[in-house]
Amino acid sequence: MRMYDIITTKKNGGILSAAEIRFAAEGYTRGEIPDYQMSALLMAICLCGMNAEETAALTLALAKSGDMVDLACIPGVKVDKHSTGGVGDKTTLIVSPIVAACGVVVAKMSGRGLGHTGGTVDKLEAIPGMRMSLSQNEFFSIVRKTGVCVAGQSGDLAPADKKIYALRDATATVDSIPLIAASIMSKKIAAGADKILLDVKTGSGAFMKTKDDALALANVMVALGKAAGKKTAALVTDMDAPLGHCIGNALELQESVAVLRGEGPDDLAEISLSLASAMLALAGKCNGDVEACRNLAGEAITSGRALDTLAKMVEAQGGDRRYIENISLFPAATFRRDILAPESGFVTAMDTESCGAVSCILGAGRQTAAQAIDHAAGIVLHKKPGDVVVKDNVLAVLHTNNAAALDEAAERFLASITIGAQAPEVRPLIVARIGV
Numbered sequence: 001m002r003m004y005d006i007i008t009t010k011k012n013g014g015i016l017s018a019a020e021i022r023f024a025a026e027g028y029t030r031g032e033i034p035d036y037q038m039s040a041l042l043m044a045i046c047l048c049g050m051n052a053e054e055t056a057a058l059t060l061a062l063a064k065s066g067d068m069v070d071l072a073c074i075p076g077v078k079v080d081k082h083s084t085g086g087v088g089d090k091t092t093l094i095v096s097p098i099v100a101a102c103g104v105v106v107a108k109m110s111g112r113g114l115g116h117t118g119g120t121v122d123k124l125e126a127i128p129g130m131r132m133s134l135s136q137n138e139f140f141s142i143v144r145k146t147g148v149c150v151a152g153q154s155g156d157l158a159p160a161d162k163k164i165y166a167l168r169d170a171t172a173t174v175d176s177i178p179l180i181a182a183s184i185m186s187k188k189i190a191a192g193a194d195k196i197l198l199d200v201k202t203g204s205g206a207f208m209k210t211k212d213d214a215l216a217l218a219n220v221m222v223a224l225g226k227a228a229g230k231k232t233a234a235l236v237t238d239m240d241a242p243l244g245h246c247i248g249n250a251l252e253l254q255e256s257v258a259v260l261r262g263e264g265p266d267d268l269a270e271i272s273l274s275l276a277s278a279m280l281a282l283a284g285k286c287n288g289d290v291e292a293c294r295n296l297a298g299e300a301i302t303s304g305r306a307l308d309t310l311a312k313m314v315e316a317q318g319g320d321r322r323y324i325e326n327i328s329l330f331p332a333a334t335f336r337r338d339i340l341a342p343e344s345g346f347v348t349a350m351d352t353e354s355c356g357a358v359s360c361i362l363g364a365g366r367q368t369a370a371q372a373i374d375h376a377a378g379i380v381l382h383k384k385p386g387d388v389v390v391k392d393n394v395l396a397v398l399h400t401n402n403a404a405a406l407d408e409a410a411e412r413f414l415a416s417i418t419i420g421a422q423a424p425e426v427r428p429l430i431v432a433r434i435g436v
Contacts, residue, residue, distance in 0.1 A: 003027065003037045010044040018057035025061040029160040035167060042164070042173040050178035055220060056227045058178070062186035063228075065160035069136070069192035074143050076105045077283045080193035081275060082184060084217070087205040087356040088242035092120045092150060093256035094264075094272040095279065097310035100148035101300040102276075102293075104283040107143045109153045109191050112366075121152045126250040126330065126375035130319035142316045148309060149317070158186045177213070181220040189228045195282040196225050196232045199275060202431055203240030205352025211236070211431055222434050233282055233435030237271055238427050241350050241385050244268035248364035248378015248399065254327040260307040270429050273297055278436045290436060333376040333399035337406050339413055341389040347417060348424045350385055354416035361409040362400040374401050379413070385424050 006020045024041060027033040050058065071078045079099060083089055096106045112119035121132045132152040134142070142149040161183050168174050188196050198221050201207070202214035218234040225232025244265045246255040258264040259272055277294035286292035300306040311321040323329050359365055363374030377400045383389055395417060398409050 003033050003041070007037065007040045007044060010041060010048055013048045015051060016054050016057075018053075018061075021054065021057045022061045025058065025065060025160045025164070029065050029163055038164065038167055039171045039173070042168055042171060042176075042179065045179060046173045046176040049176075052220075052223060055178040055182055056224055059182040059185045059189065059224050060228065062158050062161040062164070062182055063189040066156035066158055066190065068190050069157070071107055071140075071192040071194075074105055074107065074140060076103075077195065078105045078107050078193045079195045079197065079279045079283050080106070080108055080188060080191060081197045081199060081279060082188055083199040084184070084201050084207055086201045086203075086239040086243060087352050087359070088244045088247045088252065088268075089201070089239070090120075090123060090244065090246075090252040090256045090268070091199065091272050091275055093123060093253060093310070094259050094268070094306075095276045096148050096150055097260065097313065098272070098276040098297050098300050098306040099279045099283075100146065100313075101305040101309040102280055102285060102296050103147070104280055104285060105143060106148040106150075106279075107139070107191075107193065108148075108150045109157070109187075110150055111153065120150060122373055122375075123249045123253050123256075124150065124314075124317075124319070126253050127314055127319040127323045130314060131317045134317070142313070146309065146312045146316050148313050150313070151317070153187075157190050161186045175207075177217050177220055180207070181217060181224055185221050185224040185228070188225070189230060194230065195279070196230050197275065197279045197282055197436070198222065198225075198232065198234035199271075200234055200236045201239035202236055203238055203352060203427075204350070205242060205356060206239040215432055215434075218432070218434050231282055233278060234433075235274060235278060235430055235436070236432040236434070237274075238429050238431060239352060240427055241267075242352055242355055242379075242381060243271060245381045245384075246378065247355060247359045247381070248362070249373065249375045250330045251376075251378040251380060251399065254330060257307065257310075257324055257327050260301060260310060262301050267429055274430055278433075281436055331376055333374070333378075334401045335399075335403045335406060337398045337410055338394045339396045339398065339410055341383070341391055341393045341395050341419060342414070343419055344389060344391045345419045345421050346423045347383050347385050347387050347389060347395075348420040348422070349418040351416040354412060355379065358398070358409050358413045358416065361405050361412065362398055363402055363405065376401060386426065389419060
């Protein structure tokens with residue numbers, strides 16, 4: 001078998017066999033296939049696509065390139081959730097303890113933020129002492145003890161995907177639905193959960209800007225999960241505005257605690273309850289009745305069990321649970337700046353990706369994997385699309401420990417907001433449901 005022939009087949013629109021796909025993935029991971037040949041194959045896939053069988057074969061090849069986590073030693077059904085990423089998307093911090101408080105195990109490996117999206121690991125590391133790098137035995141032990149553990153990726157999980165993704169990022173071959181789906185699902189399958197819920201974002205702050213692209217990605221990923229023997233479902237959710245009012249690590253963690261107290265913003269609470277109820281239904285709670293599961297999730301909040309579950313998980317991972325019980329303990333950023341409305345009217349649109357970029361300028365995000373972040377930095381939104389504004393109303397407050405960043409951040413944030421005379425059309429938070 002030759003890589004040259006595999007590239008030629010795909011370049012000409014042909015169908016690759018599972019053996020050819022494994023040969024390419026395994027050979028590249030071992031260093032036997034050079035970057036230039038793998039780049040050529042990735043570009044051919046971007047231009048010519050992959051059918052369902054090819055995408056499934058690629059997903060399994062990536063998943064099986066490293067460790068396959070076996071969660072069988074943990075009693076009960078294990079459910080995982082994956083979001084395709086957005087701005088202010090802190091739902092894992094809310095949904096995981098809700099689901100665990102309802103008796104369903106959540107053993108979740110999460111990532112760090114890169115670019116305009118925030119990472120769950122970065123948010124949790126705003127808590128002093130919080131350990132996100134755990135051995136597999138520690139991870140299992142915490143899950144058995146608390147019903148939930150959210151940790152950084154451990155072991156050698158899908159190394160082929162990691163290596164290929166780095167190449168895609170450098171060769172403009174990221175925006176391919178088969179490649180995106182295989183990358184995401186390979187890690188979810190390797191992580192060992194029994195059931196998988198996908199939160200596929202669409203809008204200006206999402207990787208999938210249009211509803212049609214988000215639906216296409218969601219359907220492919222659900223099919224991949226099922227092909228791997230995992231019951232999988234998806235919600236397509238709106239990311240045309242940041243989720244909630246806070247963007248930034250400690251700020252988002254504080255807002256997540258507010259939702260678990262029943263006090264958070266309506267959009268964040270609604271998305272979180274929708275995701276939690278879908279996860280519970282996938283796990284068979286309430287005989288799979290989503291509405292009954294929603295009531296169960298709501299009771300976990302009102303009773304305080306969900307918040308207590310989060311505090312127990314934090315404590316089990318070495319974090320100071322007092323920061324969950326009293327969010328005023330989080331240190332505030334040294335510098336703040338109010339962004340004022342330049343005119344009266346309605347907020348008609350937000351360039352959500354640009355808002356995420358502003359948070360990075362302030363120090364809340366990173367452009368390279370090695371870059372340090374400022375946990376206190378970020379944005380607190382006072383107005384969102386649909387809100388009425390009067391000239392000089394506060395649109396948002398910027399938070400940072402780097403005063404030199406404020407001018408650029410303020411200019412960029414103001415440019416991301418559109419104010420008009422007419423109220424915008426209300427967009428649904430849940431755009432579509434697939435399999436639940």
